Amino acid sequence: MSMFGAVDLSTLAPHAKSMNPASGAAGSASRGASAPASGSAGSGLPVPLVVDVDASSLRDVAEVSTRVPVIVVLHSPRSQASADLAADLENLAGQYGGRFQVARVDVDAAPEVAQALQAQAVPTVMALVAGQPVPMFQGSVPQEQLRSIIDQLLEVAAANGVSGTIAVDAAAGADSRAEEPEETEVERAAREAIEVGDFAAAEEVYTHAIAQNPSDDDLKVARSQVRLMARLDGQDPHELIAAADAAPTDLEAALAGADAALALGEVNASLGRALEAVRTHQGEERESARLRLLELFEIIGSTSPEVAQARRRLASLLY
Missing domain, CATH: 3.40.30.10 (Glutaredoxin)
Structure with missing residues (x-):
């Protein structure tokens, strides 16, 4: 130990x-x-x-x-x-x-x-x-x-x-624990897919559910979480962060570093890395970084003070 x-x-x-x-x-x-x-x-x-x-x-x-x-x-x-x-x-x-x-x-x-x-x-x-x-x-x-x-x-x-x-x-x-709500069919299907490592199938479950319930924010958060799990599957977060630091201009490495920081519970570091990716890239790459940042916002939670601060920084970068 x-x-x-x-x-x-x-x-x-x-x-x-x-x-x-x-x-x-x-x-x-x-x-x-x-x-x-x-x-x-x-x-x-x-x-x-x-x-x-x-x-x-x-x-x-x-x-x-x-x-x-x-x-x-x-x-x-x-x-x-x-x-x-x-x-x-x-x-x-x-x-x-x-x-x-x-x-x-x-x-x-x-x-x-x-x-x-x-x-x-x-x-x-x-x-x-x-x-x-x-x-x-x-x-x-x-x-x-x-x-x-x-x-x-x-x-x-x-x-x-x-x-x-x-x-x-x-x-x-x-x-010993708070009552948990009964698992829905959507949650069951996604869980079963995740348990066998089929993250694409789990994402499709949530995408289909969102199409039927476009105002359900919980489904969108769950889909973002599945996407994060898929990106990190089999990856060492510390190695991803080291790779991002070694190649600061590499967009994919930068976004992977943001994912890894979040997986380690480092919220501010995760958001900071994603914001820096937005700041240092242009055109389609900047848009990709912005969309990834929005996914991180969903996962962390819209009421989080860290997200509120990051939204303000994103607005200043874009406008």
């Missing part, structure tokens, strides 16, 4: 024990991905398996971590990779019988929490054990590797006297 900067949260959990200096995030070799312990219904700590965290609830999560390890996943609606990772962790929380809690931090809605945890990108995953941070990893990992990392975390937690469980039953599972 990589170290990405630790923050002392012990003041948020007054009764937290000190972390055993002999136990690190890397820990000893895992005992293997043994079958998760199953919790009995009605036993354990009466808290949700999954919680959404902001500055006002961070103290509560730190307090829970004195009894049960808490895995904190910092995500953004703009990053499909972070959304997928959060979903994987939520599923594993139930499979592990409540041996840890998942705390979700939307970095857009709670930037102060992301700053306090020194998160540099999304997704970022860390744990709280006895009120202390245990760095885990950044980026996405396969689910089997995720199990191994969790097994190591549980060893670290147990070595520091944190080995409780959360009460797992139907009610707790229902209360």
